[in-house]
Amino acid sequence: MKNGSAVENSDKMLFALLVTPLLLLALWHLLNALNKKYFVLSLCKRVQTEDGSPLETKVVVIPGQTWFGNNLDLLNFTPASVFSFIRESTAKAEGKNYLWYFLFAPEYNVVRAEEAEEILQSTKLLTKNTVYDLIRPFLGDGLLISTDHKWHSRRKTLTPAFHFHILQSFLSIFKEECNNFITVLDKNIEGDLDLNQIIPQFTLNNICGKAYIISNRCNIEFSLLYIPFLETALGVKLDDISEGNEYRKAIYAFEEVFIQRACNPLMYYDWYFFLYGDYRKHSEKLRIVHDFSSRIIQRKRQQFKQKQLGKVDEFGKKQRYAMLDTLLAAEAEGQIDHQGICDEVNTFMFEGYDTTSTCLIFTLLMLALHEDVQKRCFEEVENLPEDSDDISVFQYNELIYLECVIKESLRMFPSVPFIGRQCVEESVVNGMVMPKDTQISIHIYDIMRDPRHFPKPNEFQPERFLPENTVNRHPFAFVPFSAGQRNCIGQKFAILEMKVLLAAVIRNFKLLPATQLEDLTFENGIVLRTQQNIKVKLAKRVK
Numbered sequence: 067m068k069n070g071s072a073v074e075n076s077d078k079m080l081f082a083l084l085v086t087p088l089l090l091l092a093l094w095h096l097l098n099a100l101n102k103k104y105f106v107l108s109l110c111k112r113v114q115t116e117d118g119s120p121l122e123t124k125v126v127v128i129p130g131q132t133w134f135g136n137n138l139d140l141l142n143f144t145p146a147s148v149f150s151f152i153r154e155s156t157a158k159a160e161g162k163n164y165l166w167y168f169l170f171a172p173e174y175n176v177v178r179a180e181e182a183e184e185i186l187q188s189t190k191l192l193t194k195n196t197v198y199d200l201i202r203p204f205l206g207d208g209l210l211i212s213t214d215h216k217w218h219s220r221r222k223t224l225t226p227a228f229h230f231h232i233l234q235s236f237l238s239i240f241k242e243e244c245n246n247f248i249t250v251l252d253k254n255i256e257g258d259l260d261l262n263q264i265i266p267q268f269t270l271n272n273i274c275g276k277a278y279i280i281s282n283r284c285n286i287e288f289s290l291l292y293i294p295f296l297e298t299a300l301g302v303k304l305d306d307i308s309e310g311n312e313y314r315k316a317i318y319a320f321e322e323v324f325i326q327r328a329c330n331p332l333m334y335y336d337w338y339f340f341l342y343g344d345y346r347k348h349s350e351k352l353r354i355v356h357d358f359s360s361r362i363i364q365r366k367r368q369q370f371k372q373k374q375l376g377k378v379d380e381f382g383k384k385q386r387y388a389m390l391d392t393l394l395a396a397e398a399e400g401q402i403d404h405q406g407i408c409d410e411v412n413t414f415m416f417e418g419y420d421t422t423s424t425c426l427i428f429t430l431l432m433l434a435l436h437e438d439v440q441k442r443c444f445e446e447v448e449n450l451p452e453d454s455d456d457i458s459v460f461q462y463n464e465l466i467y468l469e470c471v472i473k474e475s476l477r478m479f480p481s482v483p484f485i486g487r488q489c490v491e492e493s494v495v496n497g498m499v500m501p502k503d504t505q506i507s508i509h510i511y512d513i514m515r516d517p518r519h520f521p522k523p524n525e526f527q528p529e530r531f532l533p534e535n536t537v538n539r540h541p542f543a544f545v546p547f548s549a550g551q552r553n554c555i556g557q558k559f560a561i562l563e564m565k566v567l568l569a570a571v572i573r574n575f576k577l578l579p580a581t582q583l584e585d586l587t588f589e590n591g592i593v594l595r596t597q598q599n600i601k602v603k604l605a606k607r608v609k
């Protein structure tokens with residue numbers, strides 16, 4: 067009996083020895099076959115071409131540094147290393163679009179205008195990607211992040227608030243703020259002017275609060291109490307400087323936490339962020355920001371009711387309101403609630419402040435570094451009427467060369483270096499079948515440095531934007547304000563605001579270099595940042 071069971075056992079062992087490798091081989095083949103369609107170790111479906119041609123003909127797949135796709139490539143990066151990693155990836159892909167594989171979803175990186183066009187024009191790819199979820203606690207379902215019906219109806223409601231006639235009425239506010247700004251510069255002609263300190267205060271004042279704070283060395287005090295953006299888009303003046311200032315600081319701190327999160331893929335998970343991230347700072351700053359916007363809205367609501375704004379003016383035309391009035395009018399008609407208004411106000415404060423200041427900082431730097439360009443701008447603005455009160459929107463529109471300078475600065479240093487979309491269902495994009503949840507990053511920075519569209523892309527050449535030089539350019543090669551349905555609603559506002567400031571600065575001062583481009587380390591944030599503050603010197607122009 068014993069002998070019989072021993073034989074049986076050895077048969078079993080032999081069987082196992084023969085079958086196990088076969089099973090493993092079969093499993094290996096199965097996994098290999100599965101891995102063609104799915105990136106097994108990244109738990110996501112692969113991108114395929116629509117016509118069955120090799121994927122490499124459409125996109126470069128950048129191999130990850132481990133077997134787990136690109137999941138660990140970005141771990142614990144800093145904002146500066148994220149910026150250089152993205153640029154290196156573009157270089158590795160030799161200017162072609164490229165793919166990464168992350169946990170649960172691929173990421174399609176677009177660096178070419180040709181493919182960006184299809185995405186930005188698509189009516190199906192309007193949903194923002196997961197990076198935007200990190201700012202959702204701040205901006206809620208405001209225009210930047212919302213999607214589908216909510217976004218459509220809000221965009222329709224808010225578009226008239228940026229109509230030419232409304233912009234015209236903002237002009238006097240921009241000018242007043244600008245005059246104050248020039249007075250401040252006049253008092254600080256000595257030494258280097260730290261643009262990162264003073265410009266964000268100007269643009270936030272154009273948004274929400276007047277308080278120029280510059281280091282004691284420069285000796286500028288909390289002197290000005292004026293709030294153009296609140297007054298322009300929002301139609302409110304702040305009485306309390308410290309209130310606006312606390313708000314500005316809270317936004318800055320929120321952005322710092324955002325950057326920390328954005329640099330670590332694990333931090334995208336709320337539970338991980340709650341346990342290991344700066345969750346307390348995040349919540350505290352959000353409370354300050356939200357309380358501030360809520361108070362502004364309450365104040366404006368009172369004024370709105372008191373004024374009893376009618377729906378038609380004396381000529382029977384529908385009245386055009388600034389942004390917050392527009393929202394309050396929509397609230398009166400039951401189209402939006404208090405939370406919706408808060409989300410929009412936060413979105414506009416946020417979108418309208420950092421973006422414009424980043425562009426102004428780089429434009430002033432480039433003017434200081436390029437004397438010939440500055441001279442040409444000076445000749446152009448010199449023709450404007452002496453008294454700034456007499457300068458009309460039309461005259462600002464005619465500052466063609468200054469506009470080229472702003473555009474060239476935006477091309478080289480786009481305030482928003484990348485934007486994101488995602489496929490909410492399996493979709494065909496640029497001839498490839500993208501699985502549901504594929505993340506799409508459109509790298510505006512790289513698109514606008516593509517030498518096929520901008521020869522010698524690292525050279526500052528405003529002439530590229532003179533009308534005669536743009537005729538044959540690809541329409542999506544220059545997209546600092548994005549394009550298509552989800553383009554920037556505030557672009558005309560921004561260009562006018564920047565022209566008013568730049569014209570005034572150039573008329574009054576000669577800008578001289580202090581910071582050189584080589585001194586700067588770039589960082590990826592919500593907007594493009596540099597580790598070092600950017601400085602210029604000023605020399606008063608003799609009239």
Ligand code: HEM
Binds near residue numbers: 546
């Ligand atoms: C130089 C200045 C500016 C630049 C470079 C800029 C750039 C952009 C870009 C690239 C987008 C698309 C974002 C995306 O798809 O994720 C955008 C959207 C937006 N911008 Fe701007 N922006 C600027 C100024 C402004 C200003 C001054 C305002 C408000 C007054 C504003 C309000 C918005 C809003 C609300 C959106 C979302 C639009 C939508 O999705 O319907 N922006 N901006």
